[in-house]
Amino acid sequence: xxxxxxxxxxxxxxxxxxxAMFVGSLGLIRLPDFYTRSHAASMVDTxxxxxxxxxxxxxxxxxxxxxxxxxxxxxxxxxxPVAIHALARAAFRAGLRPLLGEVADxxxxxxxxxx
Amino acid sequence: MVTLLxxxxxLLVGIIxxxxxxxxxxxxxxxxxxAIGAMGAKIIGxxxxxxxxxDRVDMFIDIALAYAVLNFIAGIAVAKYFHxxxxxxxxxx
Numbered sequence: 001x002x003x004x005x006x007x008x009x010x011x012x013x014x015x016x017x018x019x020a021m022f023v024g025s026l027g028l029i030r031l032p033d034f035y036t037r038s039h040a041a042s043m044v045d046t047x048x049x050x051x052x053x054x055x056x057x058x059x060x061x062x063x064x065x066x067x068x069x070x071x072x073x074x075x076x077x078x079x080x081p082v083a084i085h086a087l088a089r090a091a092f093r094a095g096l097r098p099l100l101g102e103v104a105d106x107x108x109x110x111x112x113x114x115x
Numbered sequence: 116m117v118t119l120l121x122x123x124x125x126l127l128v129g130i131i132x133x134x135x136x137x138x139x140x141x142x143x144x145x146x147x148x149x150a151i152g153a154m155g156a157k158i159i160g161x162x163x164x165x166x167x168x169x170d171r172v173d174m175f176i177d178i179a180l181a182y183a184v185l186n187f188i189a190g191i192a193v194a195k196y197f198h199x200x201x202x203x204x205x206x207x208x
Contacts, residue, residue, distance in 0.1 A: 011119060018126050021157055025133035028153055034145050037137070041153040052160040056167065065173040069163065072180050079183065080156050083190030084149065090197040091145040 006058050013055030020048030033099035034091055042084040049076050120168045127164065131157045148193055155186040 024047075027040025053073045060066040137150035159179045166175025 007116075014123055017160070018123060018130065021127070021130045021160075022133075024153065025130050028134045028137050028150055034143060034149070037146060038149055041149050045153050045156060049156055049160055053163065056160070056163050059167065060172055065176050068173075068176050068180070072159070072176065072183060075180070075183055075187075076156070076159065079187040083152060083187050083194070086191055086194035087145060087148060087152070087197075090194040091143075094145075094197050096143060096145060 006061070010055045010058030013051050013058060015055075017048045017050070017052030017055060020044055020051060022048075024048055034096060035088060035098045038084050038088045042081045046076065046080045049080070117168070120164060124161065124164050124168065127157065127161050131161065145197075148190075152186065152190050155182070155189075159183050159186075 021044075024040050024044035027044060028037050031037045031040055050073055053069055053076065057066045057069050057073070060069065131154050134150035134153050138147050138154075141147045141150060159182055162175055162179040162182060163172070166172040166179075169175070
């Protein structure tokens with residue numbers, strides 16, 4: 001009984017994680033510029049990976065392998081947003097500007113022309 | 116169990132292949148790097164799923180952890196390389 005309950009919880013978590021990863025991948029394809037895409041890749045994808053790995057911990061059971069996978073979950077929580085933040089910071093330093101800035105500038109120029 | 120595992124592996128491979136569009140098309144080099152990083156992060160889950168499928172989960176988890184560390188270090192190293200403005204980078208190289 002308990003075994004099958006753990007299995008059900010595990011598969012549900014894996015399913016939600018796959019859904020979140022799908023949304024993250026879709027965002028990586030569909031969103032307009034680098035910074036919005038990095039938002040999709042860091043937040044949604046990390047959520048998906050955490051849920052998938054936690055579901056796999058439930059499926060494996062709380063043995064040595066499950067605890068090792070739990071360490072992996074903690075590492076992914078710490079490392080994935082840090083790596084993407086470092087990349088976004090490097091992109092900003094290298095001169096890539098957010099799309100919103102350009103749009104806002106254009107609007108501002110249009111307003112100035114009208115005056 | 117095996118059917119569900121196979122289905123989730125197929126779905127995950129599809130999800131991993133989706134950002135490849137961004138790697139091929141991506142207007143800047145940062146988009147490509149971001150997509151590569153996202154693919155690598157998802158491959159961690161894929162490796163553990165394969166471990167469950169082959170019934171050798173303890174070995175595959177070690178491989179997945181090593182993969183996670185390598186992915187992180189690659190991202191940090193590339194970010195450090197691009198941290199300088201491009202003129203100084205080309206002068207140093």
